[in-house]
Amino acid sequence: MHDFLCPKCYEYLRVGDNIIFKVKNSKKQSALLLLSPQIGNYTSHKHHSFEIKSGEYLEFYCPLCNASLISDIHKNLAHVIMLDETGESHNVFFSQIVGEHSTFETDGESVHIAGENAGRYTYFKIGDKFRKYF
Numbered sequence: 001m002h003d004f005l006c007p008k009c010y011e012y013l014r015v016g017d018n019i020i021f022k023v024k025n026s027k028k029q030s031a032l033l034l035l036s037p038q039i040g041n042y043t044s045h046k047h048h049s050f051e052i053k054s055g056e057y058l059e060f061y062c063p064l065c066n067a068s069l070i071s072d073i074h075k076n077l078a079h080v081i082m083l084d085e086t087g088e089s090h091n092v093f094f095s096q097i098v099g100e101h102s103t104f105e106t107d108g109e110s111v112h113i114a115g116e117n118a119g120r121y122t123y124f125k126i127g128d129k130f131r132k133y134f
């Protein structure tokens with residue numbers, strides 16, 4: 001299974017079958033949110049007392065160094081690093097909007113897209129390049 005790292009502190013965010021994030025909802029309440037390490041699987045787990053609504057903007061943070069994971073390509077997308085079986089690193093971007101299914105994975109050469117809402121982010125910047133998809 002792929003490992004996921006924080007892009008700021010490079011510590012491991014995946015434990016078992018979950019990637020662990022700290023999130024803040026629009027009421028500025030914090031909680032832990034567990035996401036699947038499988039790209040395109042939008043199953044999530046949280047404590048029942050933490051309320052999130054569909055369409056709500058969540059802020060994702062590294063639970064280890066507390067850095068914001070907001071990406072520099074779009075404020076709606078969070079950024080983590082994925083390591084594949086060969087130790088090669090990929091950038092993974094996913095939507096911070098509850099219920100919005102958009103994930104982008106890139107090794108710097110090509111971009112893989114998952115989620116039925118990915119078309120909302122048709123412009124995609126890789127390194128210094130600005131590329132259009134679709």
Ligand SMILES: [Zn+2]
Nearest residue numbers: 006009062065
């Ligand atoms: Zn970190």
